[in-house]
Amino acid sequence: MAIPAHRLCVYCGSGPGRDPAYMKAADDLGVAMAQAGIGLVYGGGGMGLMGQVARGVLSAGGHVTGIIPEFLVNRERMLEGVNELIVTRTMHERKTIMFEKSTGFVALPGGLGTLEELAEISTWAQLGQHAKPIIVCNIGGYWDGLIHLLDHMRAESFIRAGMEILLDVAPGAEDVVSLYQRRHAATEHRLGKELVQDKL
Numbered sequence: 182m183a184i185p186a187h188r189l190c191v192y193c194g195s196g197p198g199r200d201p202a203y204m205k206a207a208d209d210l211g212v213a214m215a216q217a218g219i220g221l222v223y224g225g226g227g228m229g230l231m232g233q234v235a236r237g238v239l240s241a242g243g244h245v246t247g248i249i250p251e252f253l254v255n256r257e258r259m260l261e262g263v264n265e266l267i268v269t270r271t272m273h274e275r276k277t278i279m280f281e282k283s284t285g286f287v288a289l290p291g292g293l294g295t296l297e298e299l300a301e302i303s304t305w306a307q308l309g310q311h312a313k314p315i316i317v318c319n320i321g322g323y324w325d326g327l328i329h330l331l332d333h334m335r336a337e338s339f340i341r342a343g344m345e346i347l348l349d350v351a352p353g354a355e356d357v358v359s360l361y362q363r364r365h366a367a368t369e370h371r372l373g374k375e376l377v378q379d380k381l
Contacts, residue, residue, distance in 0.1 A: 182264055185220035185244050189361060190283035192298040193223075193230035194291035195257050203290045204233050206320045210289065210354040211237020217358045218243075222283045224275070225249030225266065226257030230289050235260055246282055250275050276301070285314040285361050287351075290323040303346050314364035316349045318357055324350070 197204050207230040214221060214237075221238045224231055225247030238245050245263040250272055253259075259266070269275045276298065288299045305311055317324045328350065334340045349364055351357045 182244050184246075184265070185218055187218065187284050187361075187365070188220040188222050188244075188246070188282060189214060189285050189287050189357075190222040190279050191234050191287045191289060192291060192295045193234060193289035194295060195224075195226050195231050196229040196292075197233075198230065198290055200321055202321055203230055203323075206230075206318065206354040207233035207289055208237040210234055210287070210318065210357055211239075211243070212241045213355065213358050214238055215241035215243025217362075219358065219361070220244035220246065222246045222248065222279055224253075224257070224279075225259055225263075225268075226253065227260035228258050230291065231257070232260055234289070235263060239263070248275050248278050248282075280305075280311075283313065285316070285365060287316045287318055287357055287361070288324070289318050289354075290320055296327070303348060307340075307344055307346050312368050314349065314361050314368065315347065316351050316357055316360055316364075318351045318354055320353065 193207060211221065211234040220243060221235060223235055226232055226249060235245050239262065246265040247260060247263045248267045248269060249257065249259055250269045254268065267278060269278065286302050288295055303315055306315060331346060340346060349360050351360050
């Protein structure tokens with residue numbers, strides 16, 4: 182199977198969480214991505230939301246790239262049967278490859294690892310290192326606390342003008358694909374205009 186031009190990196194928990202809606206959202210997102218021709222880049226595990234989103238993509242005939250460090254192969258029960266599987270030596274190498282292979286990022290509910298990955302990729306965007314879409318899938322208001330914290334940071338001038346974080350919020354899994362497509366198209370248009378202006 183050819184690697185799709187569009188690939189969403191999905192950050193999410195390796196557990197199912199308390200609310201069954203989280204696992205359903207992971208499955209729904211995976212299916213929707215495959216139906217839209219969008220590939221999945223993810224942490225390579227077979228447990229929890231992580232495994233569910235991958236199985237959702239595969240069940241609908243989509244492309245899955247799993248990237249997992251050696252020390253997590255057994256702990257997160259590496260999912261076999263994906264289209265591309267990369268085993269890395271370190272977490273840093275894993276995150277770098279995930280970034281390079283993705284055209285956008287989505288955060289489903291998860292724990293500290295999910296939060297850390299979301300914060301890092303958002304910081305890279307804030308510092309001008311990339312302009313790829315970043316979407317928070319706010320199932321049942323899971324990410325409300327983070328959204329309020331970012332508002333507080335702005336109010337206290339720790340997120341200043343010119344250093345904004347462009348974080349799109351999708352209320353449900355069914356909203357992610359269209360939000361990604363709109364944001365990606367808008368970014369491509371903006372970068373194209375900037376490139377033309379630079380040549381003038």
